[in-house]
Amino acid sequence: MLPIEEILGPIEREPNVPGTRxxxxxxxxxxxxxxPRTPDDVFEEVPWVVEPPLPxxxxxxxxxxxxxxxxGLQFCALLFHSxxxxxxxxxxxxxxxxxxxxxRSRDNDDELHSSHS
Numbered sequence: 674m675l676p677i678e679e680i681l682g683p684i685e686r687e688p689n690v691p692g693t694r695x696x697x698x699x700x701x702x703x704x705x706x707x708x709p710r711t712p713d714d715v716f717e718e719v720p721w722v723v724e725p726p727l728p729x730x731x732x733x734x735x736x737x738x739x740x741x742x743x744x745g746l747q748f749c750a751l752l753f754h755s756x757x758x759x760x761x762x763x764x765x766x767x768x769x770x771x772x773x774x775x776x777r778s779r780d781n782d783d784e785l786h787s788s789h790s
């Protein structure tokens with residue numbers, strides 16, 4: 674039996690952290706949460722607080738990525754597509770009313786940068 678890598682080619686072993694690859698940072702925002710809240714709670718609330726929604730097309734996806742800072746603060750990743758600038762405004766506007774931090778990574782940078790504290 675052939676090893677799977679011979680069949681499929683090289684398998685990426687580096688974890689894919691949303692927003693850290695070139696060109697991705699504008700499409701991802703990290704939203705802080707604390708227990709008992711979960712990433713599912715963030716996804717069900719954050720994109721939909723501002724009415725009517727600013728984006729006219731596209732959507733938002735909850736990525737399966739949770740980042741935990743040394744102080745224990747956790748962030749989950751929301752990825753959006755199509756009307757990217759409107760989704761950015763939607764998420765940041767929502768955070769001003771309900772959530773303490775929205776952050777993003779910068780291309781070629783391994784740090785989170787807060788856009789609202």
